[in-house]
Amino acid sequence: MLLHGAFRGFAGGARDVTLDAVTLGDALEALVRAHPTLAERLRDERGTLRPHLALFINQDDARLLGWEDAPLHEGDIVHVIPALSGG
Amino acid sequence: MAKKVTLLVGTKKGLFILRGDPGRGSWPCEGPEFAPTPIHHAAYDPRDGSMYAAVNSTWGGSRIEISRDMGKTWKTSKNPAFPEGSDRTFYQTWHIEPGHPQTPNVVWAGTEPAALFKSEDRGETWSIVKSLDDQPSRAKWVPGFGGMGLHSIAIDAKDPKKMQVGISVGGVYTTTDGGATWAQDNAVSGGERPDVFMCIHKLLAHPEATGVRFMRVHEEVYWRDPGETTWRFSTPGLPSNFGFAAAIHPRDQKTAYVIPLDGMKRTASPFGIGVYRTRDKGKTWDRLDKGLPEGAPLEAVREGMHNDRLDPMGLYFGTANGDVWASTNEGESWKRIAQYLPYVTSVHAATMD
Numbered sequence: 254m255l256l257h258g259a260f261r262g263f264a265g266g267a268r269d270v271t272l273d274a275v276t277l278g279d280a281l282e283a284l285v286r287a288h289p290t291l292a293e294r295l296r297d298e299r300g301t302l303r304p305h306l307a308l309f310i311n312q313d314d315a316r317l318l319g320w321e322d323a324p325l326h327e328g329d330i331v332h333v334i335p336a337l338s339g340g
Numbered sequence: 341m342a343k344k345v346t347l348l349v350g351t352k353k354g355l356f357i358l359r360g361d362p363g364r365g366s367w368p369c370e371g372p373e374f375a376p377t378p379i380h381h382a383a384y385d386p387r388d389g390s391m392y393a394a395v396n397s398t399w400g401g402s403r404i405e406i407s408r409d410m411g412k413t414w415k416t417s418k419n420p421a422f423p424e425g426s427d428r429t430f431y432q433t434w435h436i437e438p439g440h441p442q443t444p445n446v447v448w449a450g451t452e453p454a455a456l457f458k459s460e461d462r463g464e465t466w467s468i469v470k471s472l473d474d475q476p477s478r479a480k481w482v483p484g485f486g487g488m489g490l491h492s493i494a495i496d497a498k499d500p501k502k503m504q505v506g507i508s509v510g511g512v513y514t515t516t517d518g519g520a521t522w523a524q525d526n527a528v529s530g531g532e533r534p535d536v537f538m539c540i541h542k543l544l545a546h547p548e549a550t551g552v553r554f555m556r557v558h559e560e561v562y563w564r565d566p567g568e569t570t571w572r573f574s575t576p577g578l579p580s581n582f583g584f585a586a587a588i589h590p591r592d593q594k595t596a597y598v599i600p601l602d603g604m605k606r607t608a609s610p611f612g613i614g615v616y617r618t619r620d621k622g623k624t625w626d627r628l629d630k631g632l633p634e635g636a637p638l639e640a641v642r643e644g645m646h647n648d649r650l651d652p653m654g655l656y657f658g659t660a661n662g663d664v665w666a667s668t669n670e671g672e673s674w675k676r677i678a679q680y681l682p683y684v685t686s687v688h689a690a691t692m693d
Binding site for chain 2: 258259260263290293294295297298299301303304305306335336
C-alpha cells in the first residue's frame, strides 16, 4: 500500500507497507495493525470510512470495484490518498 | 522571573504561535503548524504547561493535538467519540478548556455535534458527559449558522463542581455537582424562562471571583453576580446588539470586553472595528479604538479575543483578514502585532513564567 499526502504524516512518515490481504477491507485492517495511528484517521467511531479518502487499486478507483469488498491480487498496489475537492 | 505571554493563534490554515518578549513589545511569529487544516481553538493549560489544539481536518477527520513542550512537538489524542448506540459521530472540536486547579488532570472539550467531553488524563483520552447528553431538552437544540456546537465551558473560580456550558443553539446548562446532573439555566431577570435560550455566543466565568459570569448572546450581553440565578441584560451603550468575541477582566469583577458586529453584515460596519469595555457590569460601555484602523469593517469571531493575566492586563484579538491586535494597557490603545495571516479563528493568551 502506498500512503500519500496527509496519510503519510498520520502514519509517522511511512511511505509504503507491504502486506497480504484478500480484499481492500482486509488490507486496511492490516494497515492499521502496522500503523495504529491511522485507525481514527481512516474511520470514525462507527467504523465508517471517512469522507475525503480516495482509495485506488493500481489505477482504478476502488469505489468502482466494490470498495472495501474489492478483491486484491498478488502485486496490486493500493493507494491511500487524501481526496481533493472543490474549485 | 518576569512573566511572558505567548499567543496561540488559530486560523483557517493552521496554528501560529507568537512568543512575546517580557515587555510584550515584540512578537516573533512561528508557524503555521498543521496547515492547511483549520484550527477552531487552541488553549494553554497553566497547570502543567500543556497546549491543546482543535485540529478540524477534512482529511483523516478532526482531532485534538497535545503539546507537552510549549508547541515544539505535538501528538494526537484519542478522538472524542459518541458512545455506541448514539445517532451521532464526532465531527469537530469547538473549544478546549483546561480544568480547575483542584482537578489537575481534567480537561474539557466542547464539540460539534454539541456535546461535552471530559478527559481525566490530561487530554490523552475523552469520554462524553452522558448526563448532559441525556437531557430531554437536547431534542430542541438546533444548529446556528456555524453549526451546532458546545463552545463555552465556564468553570467557577473557587468550586470546580460548579460550571456552566453554552450551546449554539441550545442555551445554558448548569451543574453544581461536577457534571453528574445538569439544569437548564436560561432565566432572564424580569423575563419568562424559555426552554432553550437564544443562541449563546460566549459564556465566561471570572477566573478569581466565584459566581461571576459574563455572557455574549446572539442579540444581547448579560451579567450574573454571585448568588444570582438569572441573567441580567446589559446591552445599552453598544453600537449593535450582535457579536461573538468577549473577554472578562482577570481581577476586576465589574469589567468585561466585547467586539460588536453588525447583525446582518457580520462585520464591524458601519461603526468600525472597536473593543467596547464595561467597568460597571454592563450598565455603560466605552469604545476603545486608539490605534485601530478608523472605520474598518473587520470581524472577530467567537474565539477571537482573549486576555493575559498580567498587570496591566493585555488584551488581544484576531480578525478575518489575518491581523492580530494587542493592547498592553487594558484596551486603552492598540498595536498590530501580526498581519497577513490566514483568517484568524481563535486567539488564546498564555501567561507563563
